[in-house]
Amino acid sequence: MKALHHRQEICTGCLACEIACSTAYFKTEDRNKSSIRILNNDNTFHANICTQCGECINMCTAHAIYRDRNGVVRINKHLCVGCMGCVGFCSELAMHYSDDLPEPFKCIACGICVKACPEGALEILMSKS
Amino acid sequence: MSKILKEYTYTPAKIDKGYSGKSLYIHVGDLRIEEKEVTEFMKEKFVGGKGFDLWYLWHAVTPETRWDSPENEIVMSAGPLGGITQYSGTGKTLVCAISPLTDIPIDSNVGGYYGPLLKFSGWDALELQGKADKDILIFIDGNKGHIIIEEADDLPEDSHLLAEELTSRYAENEQDKVNVSVVSTGSAAKHVLMGMLNFSFYDPRRKTVRFKQAARGGLGTIFRDKHIKALVVKYKGIKGDTNNPADLATLNRVGIKYHKQMHDLDDKQNAMRKIGTANTIMVMDKYDLLPTRNFQTGGDPDAYKISPQVFINEYLTQGIHDGCWYGCTMSCAKTADHFPLKTGPYAGQCVTVDGPEYECAAGLGANLGIFDPQAVLEQNFYCDTYGIDLISYATTVAFIMECYEREEISQEDMGGLDLRFGNAQASLELMHQMSRGEGFGPLAGLGIKKLKKIFVERFGADENLLDDIGMENKGLEYSEYLHKESLAQQGGFALTNKGPQHDEAWLIFMDMVNNQIPSFEDKAYALYYYPMFRTWFGLCGLCKLPWNDIVPADNYLTDTPAKVPEHVQNYVEIFNAVTGKNIDKEELILQSERVYQFQRIFNIRMGKGLREHDSAPYRSMGPVTREEYLSRQERYDKQLQELQGLDPSTMTLDEKIAKTRAYREKQFELLTDAVYKRRGWTNNGVPTIERLQELGMDLPMLLEIIKPHL
Numbered sequence: 001m002k003a004l005h006h007r008q009e010i011c012t013g014c015l016a017c018e019i020a021c022s023t024a025y026f027k028t029e030d031r032n033k034s035s036i037r038i039l040n041n042d043n044t045f046h047a048n049i050c051t052q053c054g055e056c057i058n059m060c061t062a063h064a065i066y067r068d069r070n071g072v073v074r075i076n077k078h079l080c081v082g083c084m085g086c087v088g089f090c091s092e093l094a095m096h097y098s099d100d101l102p103e104p105f106k107c108i109a110c111g112i113c114v115k116a117c118p119e120g121a122l123e124i125l126m127s128k129s
Numbered sequence: 130m131s132k133i134l135k136e137y138t139y140t141p142a143k144i145d146k147g148y149s150g151k152s153l154y155i156h157v158g159d160l161r162i163e164e165k166e167v168t169e170f171m172k173e174k175f176v177g178g179k180g181f182d183l184w185y186l187w188h189a190v191t192p193e194t195r196w197d198s199p200e201n202e203i204v205m206s207a208g209p210l211g212g213i214t215q216y217s218g219t220g221k222t223l224v225c226a227i228s229p230l231t232d233i234p235i236d237s238n239v240g241g242y243y244g245p246l247l248k249f250s251g252w253d254a255l256e257l258q259g260k261a262d263k264d265i266l267i268f269i270d271g272n273k274g275h276i277i278i279e280e281a282d283d284l285p286e287d288s289h290l291l292a293e294e295l296t297s298r299y300a301e302n303e304q305d306k307v308n309v310s311v312v313s314t315g316s317a318a319k320h321v322l323m324g325m326l327n328f329s330f331y332d333p334r335r336k337t338v339r340f341k342q343a344a345r346g347g348l349g350t351i352f353r354d355k356h357i358k359a360l361v362v363k364y365k366g367i368k369g370d371t372n373n374p375a376d377l378a379t380l381n382r383v384g385i386k387y388h389k390q391m392h393d394l395d396d397k398q399n400a401m402r403k404i405g406t407a408n409t410i411m412v413m414d415k416y417d418l419l420p421t422r423n424f425q426t427g428g429d430p431d432a433y434k435i436s437p438q439v440f441i442n443e444y445l446t447q448g449i450h451d452g453c454w455y456g457c458t459m460s461c462a463k464t465a466d467h468f469p470l471k472t473g474p475y476a477g478q479c480v481t482v483d484g485p486e487y488e489c490a491a492g493l494g495a496n497l498g499i500f501d502p503q504a505v506l507e508q509n510f511y512c513d514t515y516g517i518d519l520i521s522y523a524t525t526v527a528f529i530m531e532c533y534e535r536e537e538i539s540q541e542d543m544g545g546l547d548l549r550f551g552n553a554q555a556s557l558e559l560m561h562q563m564s565r566g567e568g569f570g571p572l573a574g575l576g577i578k579k580l581k582k583i584f585v586e587r588f589g590a591d592e593n594l595l596d597d598i599g600m601e602n603k604g605l606e607y608s609e610y611l612h613k614e615s616l617a618q619q620g621g622f623a624l625t626n627k628g629p630q631h632d633e634a635w636l637i638f639m640d641m642v643n644n645q646i647p648s649f650e651d652k653a654y655a656l657y658y659y660p661m662f663r664t665w666f667g668l669c670g671l672c673k674l675p676w677n678d679i680v681p682a683d684n685y686l687t688d689t690p691a692k693v694p695e696h697v698q699n700y701v702e703i704f705n706a707v708t709g710k711n712i713d714k715e716e717l718i719l720q721s722e723r724v725y726q727f728q729r730i731f732n733i734r735m736g737k738g739l740r741e742h743d744s745a746p747y748r749s750m751g752p753v754t755r756e757e758y759l760s761r762q763e764r765y766d767k768q769l770q771e772l773q774g775l776d777p778s779t780m781t782l783d784e785k786i787a788k789t790r791a792y793r794e795k796q797f798e799l800l801t802d803a804v805y806k807r808r809g810w811t812n813n814g815v816p817t818i819e820r821l822q823e824l825g826m827d828l829p830m831l832l833e834i835i836k837p838h839l
Contacts, residue, residue: 058449081455084369084385085458087385088391088458
């Protein structure tokens with residue numbers, strides 16, 4: 001299974017990852033449209049990112065969420081009806097939405113933020129589960 | 130290819146703030162199709178859903194109209210909130226007609242995709258009038274704006290076959306099947322008066338068609354009398370903004386807050402996502418509320434055999450979405466998949482059973498003395514596919530079984546069926562007879578009100594006993610709650626508009642268990658507020674369950690936990706977010722009351738709706754028989770002492786039964802007085818002109834009906 005991993009001990013909270021993500025997918029520098037969110041807790045930086053756990057797959061009310069062959073949990077936008085149920089159901093609070101977007105969005109472990117991180121605090125990990 | 134009888138093209142109206150602004154009228158007799166404007170007056174006074182249905186029905190019928198009159202209409206509407214995806218329980222269709230069981234308007238609230246897809250196809254409501262001379266099918270393609278009426282003689286009757294075939298016929302491929310919904314009934318509907326309607330939705334995980342039911346009051350019977358085999362709608366393109374709400378951001382915010390509550394709290398509260406409404410079986414048994422053997426007692430030592438855990442562990446598929454409309458994270462529409470049938474025309478086949486709902490397990494289980502989950506599910510399946518309302522069926526058959534066991538009727542009278550309590554095989558055979566129109570099936574399918582008369586006149590049964598134990602009011606069978614110890618719920622069932630169905634008021638816990646409404650005035654307020662509040666779900670296209678089958682974690686800290694204030698506010702906000710209006714929780718109640726009073730006056734127009742029609746069988750109030758009294762003797766003796774100052778040790782059993790009865794019947798009358806006053810009705814149950822004026826419902830057409838009764 002492929003998933004984004006964050007090393008908080010070397011993260012400086014520069015937010016380059018957020019900008020890279022929202023720019024790549026929504027052509028805007030808007031952290032509210034980033035699938036990775038860096039949270040500052042007394043200068044310790046925690047990343048809110050999808051663990052690819054897949055809890056949202058079976059609860060999806062439109063059968064629109066699936067795991068691809070790399071183990072990444074993805075949303076089929078053609079099937080999604082924008083109910084936002086997965087946003088409320090994500091235990092990691094890592095399913096995001098924006099009122100001007102018809103579907104929610106999430107990290108698909110694409111690696112764009114990994115390349116953008118100047119500190120090397122992000123990496124894509126592969127696991128067998 | 131079936132013969133096409135009529136084609137009609139239209140330009141689908143764009144949805145604006147929850148309304149298409151158009152309704153569709155189809156006369157199935159002369160194949161006339163018309164478009165009607167949905168007026169601002171209709172939206173203001175009737176909101177939508179059941180309100181629109183009743184408005185159209187009023188204009189379609191006369192006081193002389195009966196269920197099988199050609200002018201009787203089946204009207205259906207999803208309501209302005211129907212079809213939004215962000216909040217749970219928002220895909221309901223409300224269906225109304227003059228009922229074959231009650232001769233007054235029935236209203237039924239049903240899930241499945243038909244209503245929302247109908248609206249997004251451009252129609253806020255659908256009226257079906259007239260009678261076809263042969264079986265027909267009506268197909269609406271909401272994307273193309275195309276309606277086809279065609280012959281349907283060659284199609285199967287039973288819903289599980291019919292809806293599968295039509296879903297496959299009208300879908301372009303497997304993925305397209307979710308865009309098709311079918312309304313159908315089954316083979317029994319033309320032989321019984323308790324026929325119901327199945328509303329389908331396609332389940333892409335199970336790859337099968339599923340159903341929810343517009344069950345009460347004989348809607349399926351009318352459907353088949355009109356020779357309608359099926360309605361099919363197809364609409365592709367559902368998104369969060371298809372309903373074109375005024376304020377999408379609020380819908381998203383309120384919806385996500387609610388979904389999070391569901392995620393965090395359902396396991397700790399009612400486990401709706403695991404078992405659905407049947408979660409309450411053992412709770413009802415514990416509190417003496419589970420109707421057993423025709424409502425004689427409220428539980429049974431064998432109830433554990435049909436407990437929620439049995440269904441969860443052995444029958445119901447767990448862990449996947451089970452909602453009957455998009456966005457419903459309550460996900461309570463459970464199924465028993467790959468269920469092997471043992472009887473009837475489909476014996477040996479494995480099917481998907483939609484259920485059991487609570488009413489099914491309580492009615493087809495405990496109330497028939499059948500504590501066998503396999504038999505409960507098999508009856509559930511056959512009621513559904515044959516098009517039989519399982520509540521009316523269960524309550525009627527429980528009545529028949531008691532009549533038989535008390536030797537008021539004989540096995541011969543029932544065509545040889547041994548319909549004693551606990552005999553699941555006899556019950557299943559009765560269903561198959563209803564399907565075939567043979568034997569005792571059609572007679573049993575007339576429902577309790579007509580059976581009482583027949584059993585007395587034809588079989589010599591005791592009229593007084595049958596009046597006491599026949600659990601019907603206004604001609605509709607009671608739904609499955611024992612409520613003898615809850616005076617408020619006695620009113621909650623009998624003082625209803627359509628008949629004793631729990632969707633108007635369910636006050637048993639407030640009244641009996643928690644003692645939150647001790648005085649007549651308290652009960653009267655509850656029998657004002659809750660029927661009005663619950664009516665609102667039917668105006669808007671909503672399900673009641675998400676309101677209080679899960680509650681916020683801090684709900685118990687509020688002033689009125691039974692109202693679930695946070696969720697009431699959610700409804701206010703999503704209504705305003707869709708429609709762009711600015712109602713508050715008080716106006717919400719007034720929206721409902723306008724329609725509630727209208728429906729009451731509609732009943733009066735049809736020759737009912739007065740105090741005499743709100744009377745209840747004594748079985749709903751107290752112990753009819755010696756065995757009933759003795760089964761709860763300690764309770765009843767104590768009440769004689771505490772409530773009436775009598776000494777039960779000096780009284781015979783019959784004296785105790787008589788004194789208990791006189792007291793309880795008097796209590797019911799006092800309750801009726803208080804409720805009528807609170808609802809703004811005369812002592813005969815007639816809405817007053819003053820109350821109608823306060824509501825802005827002093828319409829000349831209504832005043833004309835009530836004036837002779839004032």
